[in-house]
Amino acid sequence: MPFVLVNGLSVHYRIAGPAEAPPLLLIHSLGTSLEMWAPQAEALAEDFRVISYDLRGHGLSEGTAGAYSLGMLAGDAVALLGALGIERAHVAGVSLGGMIAQTLGIEHGSRVRSLVLGDTASVIGPKSNWDSRAAAIRTDGMATLVDAILARWFTAEFIAAAPEVARGFGAMLLRMPPEAYISAAFAVRDGDTTSALGRIACPTLVLVGDQDVSTPPSAAEALSAAIPGANLTVLANAAHIPTVERPAEVTAAIRQFLAGL
Numbered sequence: 001m002p003f004v005l006v007n008g009l010s011v012h013y014r015i016a017g018p019a020e021a022p023p024l025l026l027i028h029s030l031g032t033s034l035e036m037w038a039p040q041a042e043a044l045a046e047d048f049r050v051i052s053y054d055l056r057g058h059g060l061s062e063g064t065a066g067a068y069s070l071g072m073l074a075g076d077a078v079a080l081l082g083a084l085g086i087e088r089a090h091v092a093g094v095s096l097g098g099m100i101a102q103t104l105g106i107e108h109g110s111r112v113r114s115l116v117l118g119d120t121a122s123v124i125g126p127k128s129n130w131d132s133r134a135a136a137i138r139t140d141g142m143a144t145l146v147d148a149i150l151a152r153w154f155t156a157e158f159i160a161a162a163p164e165v166a167r168g169f170g171a172m173l174l175r176m177p178p179e180a181y182i183s184a185a186f187a188v189r190d191g192d193t194t195s196a197l198g199r200i201a202c203p204t205l206v207l208v209g210d211q212d213v214s215t216p217p218s219a220a221e222a223l224s225a226a227i228p229g230a231n232l233t234v235l236a237n238a239a240h241i242p243t244v245e246r247p248a249e250v251t252a253a254i255r256q257f258l259a260g261l
């Protein structure tokens with residue numbers, strides 16, 4: 001359970017795989033933790049030096065007061081790589097993690113070998129939704145939104161078939177400090193990479209669940225079309241967090257993409 005100081009914060013991370021293997025950085029989504037990448041981290045550690053970590057304010061990482069931004073969160077990722085002595089990495093992110101990954105490709109391209117952008121978009125709106133979500137959490141706490149958010153993360157079929165997993169992720173969300181969730185939600189609300197996507201110069205794979213309503217396949221198509229040379233894979237029977245709902249398919253898609261570079 002290692003921790004490292006990153007931009008003055010204690011950041012919780014996990015690292016696995018051969019020390020000489022190519023580094024692969026995994027970035028999680030809003031309100032989750034590095035656990036959402038656990039199946040891929042384990043499988044891909046056969047061939048990669050896999051680093052997963054808890055974003056600021058999430059999991060076991062310390063948070064800060066006030067709204068986060070994509071630039072700030074991308075800066076944390078770069079500082080984490082630096083602290084671990086890693087110059088360049090393949091980067092995969094889901095949702096907010098995918099927005100951070102896009103920002104890394106745009107602002108820190110020299111640190112990025114390739115990108116996997118899962119269930120994400122250049123804008124995840126509308127802004128008013130994030131403001132009302134923050135207001136509801138401030139008034140009633142995290143519990144008020146847990147069921148609605150779980151229904152976006154996973155298909156109804158998955159929740160019925162694996163209730164222990166859905167409830168586990170619900171418990172994770174419920175335990176998140178409300179102000180940290182809101183701080184990170186505002187990074188989503190205020191983030192917009194649209195006009196800069198053409199600056200992404202590395203090989204890129206866009207992944208999306210066919211039943212994702214938060215960042216639907218149409219958003220993934222637009223993202224893929226705006227990034228030079230990007231490819232799109234649509235995963236069947238998956239909502240917003242296919243790393244958990246369709247772990248083997250996500251691992252296979254990432255493995256195939258990275259093997260082809």
Ligand SMILES: O=C(O)CC1=CCC(=O)O1
Binds near residue numbers: 029031124149240
């Ligand atoms: O919480 C949601 O509705 C889905 C989501 C948006 C950004 C993110 O990371 O998750």
